[in-house]
Amino acid sequence: MQPTFHYYPNVRSVPERLSNSAARRVALAAQGFTDPRPQGRVDARHLRRVVARVGVLQIDSVNVVARSHELPAFSRLGPYPRALLTDLTERRRELFECWAHMASVAPVSLHPLLRWRMAAAANHAWKGLVALARDRPNYVEAVFAEVAERGPIAASELTDAGRSRGPWWGWAHGKQALEWLFWCGRLAVAGRGSNFERRYDLPERVLPAPVLAAPTPSEDDAQRELLRLAARSHGIGTAKDLADYFRINVNVARPRLAELVEEGDLVPVQVEGWRQGAFVHREAALARQVDARALLSPFDSLVWERSRTERIFGMQFRLEVYKPAPARVHGYYVLPFLLGDELVGRVDLKADRPHRTLRAHVLHVEPRFADRAREIEAAARAELQTMAAWLGLDHVTIGRVQTG
Numbered sequence: 001m002q003p004t005f006h007y008y009p010n011v012r013s014v015p016e017r018l019s020n021s022a023a024r025r026v027a028l029a030a031q032g033f034t035d036p037r038p039q040g041r042v043d044a045r046h047l048r049r050v051v052a053r054v055g056v057l058q059i060d061s062v063n064v065v066a067r068s069h070e071l072p073a074f075s076r077l078g079p080y081p082r083a084l085l086t087d088l089t090e091r092r093r094e095l096f097e098c099w100a101h102m103a104s105v106a107p108v109s110l111h112p113l114l115r116w117r118m119a120a121a122a123n124h125a126w127k128g129l130v131a132l133a134r135d136r137p138n139y140v141e142a143v144f145a146e147v148a149e150r151g152p153i154a155a156s157e158l159t160d161a162g163r164s165r166g167p168w169w170g171w172a173h174g175k176q177a178l179e180w181l182f183w184c185g186r187l188a189v190a191g192r193g194s195n196f197e198r199r200y201d202l203p204e205r206v207l208p209a210p211v212l213a214a215p216t217p218s219e220d221d222a223q224r225e226l227l228r229l230a231a232r233s234h235g236i237g238t239a240k241d242l243a244d245y246f247r248i249n250v251n252v253a254r255p256r257l258a259e260l261v262e263e264g265d266l267v268p269v270q271v272e273g274w275r276q277g278a279f280v281h282r283e284a285a286l287a288r289q290v291d292a293r294a295l296l297s298p299f300d301s302l303v304w305e306r307s308r309t310e311r312i313f314g315m316q317f318r319l320e321v322y323k324p325a326p327a328r329v330h331g332y333y334v335l336p337f338l339l340g341d342e343l344v345g346r347v348d349l350k351a352d353r354p355h356r357t358l359r360a361h362v363l364h365v366e367p368r369f370a371d372r373a374r375e376i377e378a379a380a381r382a383e384l385q386t387m388a389a390w391l392g393l394d395h396v397t398i399g400r401v402q403t404g
């Protein structure tokens with residue numbers, strides 16, 4: 001049975017008060033979880049639809065299951081050719097790497113909207129990068145010149161890469177210089193190596209000429225448009241939720257949101273159980289039911305704002321990758337499990353590639369759904385089987401099911 005939608009063709013028809021259940025279904029519809037998965041071959045058109053829905057795909061280097069920016073499309077489409085995402089980014093140049101939410105892949109149309117952040121990199125980039133640019137400007141310029149001459153180039157290929165000072169957060173000076181130049185927009189990411197290492201080049205050799213030639217909007221106009229896009233992708237959210245989508249300071253965002261209300265793009269609403277007022281996008285859809293089944297990346301835009309996840313879904317979700325093992329509650333790399341319109345559990349998951357097995361160490365069923373544990377386990381196993389096939393793995397194991 002396909003879900004039935006109610007669209008708000010006129011923003012004045014949006015109810016002033018929404019139940020939390022209704023808010024949840026608005027959020028899921030906005031993120032594409034009411035769209036049926038394709039029955040046949042998945043192609044670039046489907047992937048473009050997902051990217052248009054979510055606006056931005058967050059990148060993370062952890063590859064326990066798959067790269068984080070690959071997972072949102074799987075969650076919404078099911079199995080798709082993973083090379084499609086690389087193709088749209090590195091060959092067709094429809095997508096590009098940028099600092100949007102965090103490190104992200106986004107449509108190239110966002111480039112003009114992010115230039116204000118590039119221009120003010122000293123206020124947004126990590127302190128170590130700012131310090132290097134301040135203290136060693138000649139070195140930074142030498143790195144830029146080498147990229148201009150030899151690019152695309154990885155940090156490890158620099159003539160003077162500098163000595164690494166630890167793991168990825170202790171980058172050598174060469175990598176820091178490249179990242180600073182990337183923050184500033186003076187360099188772009190041309191692609192990734194086999195080890196997921198960024199390869200840098202000049203923007204004019206990476207981004208389409210019409211994108212670079214597009215006028216640069218004012219900071220206010222750019223932030224207003226980013227907030228409009230955030231509201232469309234979230235469907236519903238507080239000022240903090242919407243500001244977080246593209247990492248805009250919430251105090252800066254508030255007057256821009258008020259302008260969007262005045263323009264009719266957003267409608268203020270109250271949601272049952274929410275302490276702060278919320279905004280609904282004028283194109284929001286309220287599904288009468290949601291029949292989703294999906295494993296979500298910890299960096300999926302549906303759940304990346306943790307307080308919103310708790311507010312809408314009643315799940316207190318935290319990333320535990322960087323915690324020592326004894327301090328972890330749910331596991332190392334945990335994916336929330338969406339069933340229907342609820343987050344009913346979370347799976348501590350690992351792709352054991354040498355043994356061609358997708359291992360769910362633990363399926364944690366949320367306590368309030370304990371009476372549905374068997375149903376949830378069956379649904380999770382089915383989704384894990386689908387994911388295993390997508391990843392080229394032959395087996396699925398579930399270590400244990402925990403309902404406490």
